[in-house]
Amino acid sequence: xxxxxxxxxxxxxxxxxxxxxxxxxxxxxxxxxxxxxxxxxxxxxxxxxxxxxxxxxxxxxxxxxxxxxxxxxxxxxxxxxxxxx
Numbered sequence: 001x002x003x004x005x006x007x008x009x010x011x012x013x014x015x016x017x018x019x020x021x022x023x024x025x026x027x028x029x030x031x032x033x034x035x036x037x038x039x040x041x042x043x044x045x046x047x048x049x050x051x052x053x054x055x056x057x058x059x060x061x062x063x064x065x066x067x068x069x070x071x072x073x074x075x076x077x078x079x080x081x082x083x084x085x
Contacts, residue, residue, distance in 0.1 A: 012064050
């Protein structure tokens, strides 16, 4: 099921404001359960977990920072000119 642009924006906000802090708490708790590994191992664990959290949400975040592709341009706004014209 494809998400609309607005739905992806809403989900990305929820993921970043609620899901990411929860994920951080879980990651720190798991590392502390390992009885504080050496600093280099702890660093590698956090880097790995930092990349791991975003993989399932790659599609949700793709293109969210761009303008809405389905929005109609404003009546007072000039259309974009192509390069070379």
